[in-house]
Amino acid sequence: xxxELDSQLSAMFDDELPAAECELxxxxxxxxxxxxxxxSRYAAIGATIRAEGGQRLNxxxxxxxxxxxxxxxxxxxxxxxxxxxxxxxxxxFGSRWWAPVGGVAVAASVAAAAILWVRFxxxxxxGPVVAQTPATAAGAIVEPSYVVPKVIPRRSIxxxxxxxxxxxxxxxxxxxxxxxxxLSALMASESGTAGAPxxxxxxxxxxxxxxxxxx
Amino acid sequence: MxxxxxxxxxxxxVQSGDKGAFDALVRKYQHxxxxxxxxxxxxxxxxxxxxxxxFIKAYRALPQFRGDSAFYTWLYRIAINTAKNAVVSxxxxxxxxxxxxxxxxxxxxxxxxxRMKDSETPEGLVLxxxxxxxxxxxxxxxxxxxxxxxxxxxxxxxxxxEIAAAMDCPVGTVRSRIFRARExxxxxxxxxxxxxxxxxxxxx
Numbered sequence: 575x576x577x578e579l580d581s582q583l584s585a586m587f588d589d590e591l592p593a594a595e596c597e598l599x600x601x602x603x604x605x606x607x608x609x610x611x612x613x614s615r616y617a618a619i620g621a622t623i624r625a626e627g628g629q630r631l632n633x634x635x636x637x638x639x640x641x642x643x644x645x646x647x648x649x650x651x652x653x654x655x656x657x658x659x660x661x662x663x664x665x666x667f668g669s670r671w672w673a674p675v676g677g678v679a680v681a682a683s684v685a686a687a688a689i690l691w692v693r694f695x696x697x698x699x700x701g702p703v704v705a706q707t708p709a710t711a712a713g714a715i716v717e718p719s720y721v722v723p724k725v726i727p728r729r730s731i732x733x734x735x736x737x738x739x740x741x742x743x744x745x746x747x748x749x750x751x752x753x754x755x756x757l758s759a760l761m762a763s764e765s766g767t768a769g770a771p772x773x774x775x776x777x778x779x780x781x782x783x784x785x786x787x788x789x
Numbered sequence: 790m791x792x793x794x795x796x797x798x799x800x801x802x803v804q805s806g807d808k809g810a811f812d813a814l815v816r817k818y819q820h821x822x823x824x825x826x827x828x829x830x831x832x833x834x835x836x837x838x839x840x841x842x843x844f845i846k847a848y849r850a851l852p853q854f855r856g857d858s859a860f861y862t863w864l865y866r867i868a869i870n871t872a873k874n875a876v877v878s879x880x881x882x883x884x885x886x887x888x889x890x891x892x893x894x895x896x897x898x899x900x901x902x903x904r905m906k907d908s909e910t911p912e913g914l915v916l917x918x919x920x921x922x923x924x925x926x927x928x929x930x931x932x933x934x935x936x937x938x939x940x941x942x943x944x945x946x947x948x949x950x951e952i953a954a955a956m957d958c959p960v961g962t963v964r965s966r967i968f969r970a971r972e973x974x975x976x977x978x979x980x981x982x983x984x985x986x987x988x989x990x991x992x993x
Binding site: 584588592593615618621624636642646648 | 793794795796797798799801802806807808809810811812813815816817818819820821823824833837840841844845848849916917920921924925928939940942943944948949964965967968971972974975978979
């Protein structure tokens with residue numbers, strides 16, 4: 575017998591062996607009957623020193639237990655039927671605990687995604703789009719600035735030239751009240767875009783932005 | 790050194806299906822457990838039966854053992870409960886254990902009777918006495934430093950660090966002294982009974 579191995583066995587018996595060595599020796603101990611015999615005698619020596627009288631010091635009890643458990647299923651197999659009992663195993667308990675938390679996490683993720691989507695789609699929250707309004711696009715009047723103005727420009731309907739022509743043409747057949755309202759709106763819009771080229775495409779983008787807005 | 794590391798390494802092996810590791814645990818704690826159970830029952834054979842039942846219960850419950858407490862503490866509780874239940878059960882049906890009054894004994898009571906006799910057979914007593922004499926003689930023959938180390942460990946339950954402090958020597962020296970003491974005793978003990986303590990069983 576290897577003396578170093580026996581020394582390790584003695585230390586392991588006293589729970590004084592490092593964990594890594596214990597793992598290796600436990601594997602060997604479980605397979606080496608001679609080593610387990612020595613292990614048994616170490617136990618008997620301890621029992622004798624402690625004067626644990628009134629009991630037999632042979633291995634009869636260990637032999638009987640070994641015979642009894644030889645017919646038992648493996649402990650891992652025993653654990654599975656125990657799972658449905660009132661006291662769940664840690665693995666089952668863990669899965670139950672995570673189930674509602676997981677649901678909340680998914681719901682929170684969906685809500686966060688929806689908020690981000692709304693913010694992304696909303697022109698009011700999108701600085702660069704505001705910067706491309708007709709007022710800022712007319713760089714001759716407003717100095718270029720990266721500061722978002724505090725007062726959001728009035729979001730007026732600025733029709734394209736084609737749409738303006740359409741409205742004017744139809745106003746001939748409209749009632750005077752409606753015709754005045756439409757023309758007033760059109761004129762007001764045109765006054766807000768003073769200096770903008772008549773055929774500019776930028777207002778069209780603004781219209782499209784409004785159309786996308788959920789408001 | 791963290792406590793219970795060696796037991797935990799064996800427990801993990803049992804939990805992975807290694808029955809030989811459980812045999813090592815049984816061999817390590819069988820004497821302690823029988824001594825514990827004998828606080829509740831005086832008959833050694835009955836104490837062994839209860840200890841056996843406790844070990845089997847522990848084996849079945851081992852998948853639920855998570856190592857929150859030391860293995861022996863956990864086993865200790867199982868043994869205490871098993872012993873208490875056995876005492877209650879025996880008090881309710883004393884006829885099973887009362888061999889003298891049992892005229893139409895069942896097979897189990899005959900078996901119990903046989904075990905009680907077996908524990909008191911001259912061979913059993915001689916073997917146990919021989920083991921004790923051999924161990925005690927071997928201890929007496931040990932050099933003083935080895936004897937002190939093994940006694941402080943086994944009788945007083947001191948850790949290697951505590952023994953090192955008591956004996957004013959390094960922990961490595963304590964480990965070596967205890968090992969040499971055990972080896973010296975074991976050399977003589979091995980001759981006393983072959984097929985006794987080291988009796989083999991083919992374990993899965």
